[in-house]
């Protein structure tokens with residue numbers, strides 16, 4: 378068994394890992410992430426304390442599948458590209474997606490998390506793990522910016538401070554010729570409500586950055602364009618508990634609820650002025 382000592386935002390990778398592991402054991406699994414299940418068996422953590430509620434495993438698997446599908450679409454259109462999987466935690470996305478030989482994939486998270494990944498998951502050609510804060514400019518400077526980039530950031534941006542998050546986005550825009558960001562985000566109200574979120578509480582993590590619309594994200598830089606956005610309440614599945622599905626129905630009427638948690642897909646191209 379591998380000992381795990383993670384605190385704060387780093388510990389929030391445990392409920393998402395556990396959610397994918399539980400989903401993989403369901404007869405109608407959404408993600409089939411059996412590597413997540415194997416990882417859960419190998420680490421010494423009392424998963425009953427990580428704050429997962431009934432139905433969270435389904436919601437977590439649906440969120441991951443949405444970002445996987447968007448990532449696969451980008452890779453199909455850009456067989457030669459760079460992928461920055463930011464705040465990767467113990468997510469096995471690179472194994473699920475199985476990118477082709479033209480893809481240079483980077484998993485980025487704090488050093489403790491990357492060390493743990495190394496103990497749990499095998500090396501993979503074309504995939505490099507980087508132990509650093511995503512807000513540190515140094516690691517990106519080391520990556521060649523000659524190809525289009527796909528940035529995948531699942532459950533990350535809320536843990537960054539707004540200025541750090543925006544600086545990170547601009548650094549990526551300056552480093553690569555073109556690309557896409559796929560990520561989830563909380564609205565400002567959503568960040569306030571996270572104080573009630575059991576998984577965030579269990580990890581003793583703090584959320585900071587919330588944004589309310591595509592327009593607000595596009596205002597970070599004129600090169601950014603929102604391709605699509607989707608409320609987490611639109612991810613429907615029979616396995617979601619009735620309470621969640623009722624809330625999802627109500628959210629269709631109230632914008633303030635709809636945008637509590639949203640998936641975004643944003644393109645960037647070189648600016649018209651070059």
Ligand SMILES: C[S@@+](CC[C@H](N)C(=O)[O-])C[C@H]1O[C@@H](n2cnc3c(N)ncnc32)[C@H](O)[C@@H]1O
Pocket residue numbers: 386387388389390393394463464465466467468485486487490509510511512530531532533536537
């Ligand atoms: C909710 S977990 C999500 C992990 C993974 N994306 C998933 O879906 O399972 C948040 C992750 O973001 C990472 N994280 C938060 N702030 C970070 C930062 N400044 N630099 C690197 N990683 C960060 C945490 O260590 C953690 O792995």
